Amino acid sequence: NAGVTQTPKFQVLKTGQSMTLQCAQDMNHNSMYWYRQDPGMGLRLIYYSASEGTTDKGEVPNGYNVSRLNKREFSLRLESAAPSQTSVYFCASSVTLATYEQYFGPGTRLTVT
Amino acid sequence: ELKVEQNPLFLSMQEGKNYTIYCNYSTTSDRLYWYRQDPGKSLESLFVLLSNGAVKQEGRLMASLDTKARLSTLHITAAVHDLSATYFCAVDIFKLVFGAGTILRVKS
DSSP states (O other), rough: OOOEEEOOOOOOOOETTEEEEEEEEOOOSSEEEEEEOOOOOOOEEEEEESSTTOEEEESSSTTEEEEEOSSEEEEEEEESGGGGOOOEEEEEESSSSOOSEEEEEEEEEEOOO | OOOOOEESSEEEEEOOOOOEEEEEESSSOOEEEEEOOOOTSOOEEEEEEOOOTOOOEEEEEEEEEETTTTTEEEEEOOOGGGOEEEEEEEEEEEEEEOOOOOOEEEEE
């Protein structure tokens, strides 16, 4: 039981490049989330998926897209990376949207130059 | 828009001392969580507080929730070096809104 896994762990992009961050959970959770963490700002919600087939914007969705590929997998895509997207990205999951606990993946450290 | 404010943002304390971290939030919610994050690591759930007056304790940490005051506290008793980490509170409005985090350094 791996919990929530994310790939890659580290990535360096040049401005304008695109990439997809992958997230998978093996806990049979319905809801999944993408956050970014910047120094001094805590975690901010980018997008979430309440259940398979649905996605919704969070607090800071601009510049990102997501895909809920199936119940296990939730990907985050940067179409044209910008230096402002340099951050640590965390994926999380929970049983349902209204469930009390979210479980977090190990994070992806992204640098855009 | 929900705002979650933690203070202090940085806390340096001696081993053996007591201290409290505060988490204030701006809208009604009766669900609040505390997480711990070690440098370069992910978030680990510490406490889940689900109602007014909820109090949870684990080792040297105790968390409480006052929904009327929109305030949660994380109390540290007789701090030890292993408690050095960043602590986040997060308020649940069907999405988590996090505070900025409190960096705790316990000096031996």
